[in-house]
Amino acid sequence: MNDHPSDKARVTFRITVPKNLTAVATGTLRRTTTKGDRTTYVYGTRGPIPTEVVQVAVGRYKKITATGPGGLPLRSYVPADQADKTRPYVDQIGKQIAWVQKMIGSAYPYETYGVLVPQGDYGAALETATLSTLGLSTPDDVPTMIHELVHQYFGNAVSLKSWDDMWISEGHASYYTLRYQEEKKITPLKESVERTYEYDQENRSETGPPGWLKDPGDVLGSTNAPGLLMLHGLNQQVGEATFQKIEKTFFERFRHKTASTQDYINVANEVSGRDFSAYIKSWIYGAKTPPYPTSAPTPTQTEGHKVRAVGPPSHT
Ligand SMILES: [Zn+2]
Secondary structure, eight states, X not given: OOOOTTOEEOOEXXXXXXXXXXXXXXXXXXXXXXXXXXXXXEEEOXXXXXXXXXXXXXXXXXEEEEEOGXXXXXXXXXXXXXXXXXXXXXXXXXXXXXXXXXXXXXXXXXXXXOEXXXXXXXXXXXXXXXXXXXXXXXXXXXXXXXXXXXXXXXXXXXXXXXXXXTHHHHHHHHHHHHHHHHHTTSSOHHHHXXXXXXXXXXXXXXXXXXXXXXXXXXXXXXXXXXXXHHHHHHHHHHOHXXXXXXXXXXXXXXXXXEEOHHHHHHHHHHHHTSXXXXXXXXXXXXXXXXXXXXXXXXXXXXXXTEEEOOSOOOOO
16 A cells, blocks of 8 residues: 555455454455454455555444445444444434535445544544544534545545645535535535635645645645635636536546546536636645635626637636
């Protein structure tokens, strides 16, 4: 495993543990065999996953199973002593998947999903493939559940050609989380976008743009804001229906493959019939925060039935 987002493989884990413990891993449990006081768990993924997002855990875990949209098998693992506390959150996963499927217009890309709530203080959340890893103890963890779930689409199923394309992963995960928060009346989208815009203005000169970060260590933290702002602005300019078509087309074209920023630009231009190259590049490679993303008047001219493609829209 190369620990690079473009490196994908089908993965099998064989983990032998004392039989009073449970071994958990990315993918589906294929079999368990017990010999004496040891149990061997074999997990595998049906399709390719990025090898940078595999997960293995061993401990006292309780498995919670359910059925998601379209019969998707769900399984989550929570610390055995926190089963009651985490259950209300785990029980929301099926509906969360249905929501993300509706937004992107495409089925969840793997053979199973669920969360791993680690024992002890994990202190982070990670989009480990088919099995997101995160803490679940307060309603504030629900947006994180959406963020990691969206990463299964963008970041995992569509992984990245290079680390400079990380906004495709973090921008999408963050953008749909804000949409979820708006729809569930947690935080209005406008308020979230304004706050994020200020953040980008304050931080971009120090971190560099998401496509050319100054410090590689910022790759998971400094790619969220610019990525989601670019997507929000794109939505504002093309409207919800075309935006959804761009997202669905991009996702389905690069599902189980890798994609670059240029690949996203190509799909946005092709689907919208307009040229968003300069607009998208300004958010991903620009040294300064671009103008606030608002809906610009659609600069198209009709010639009979033909809509002529025009250059990038102006921002005011
Ligand atoms: Zn993320």
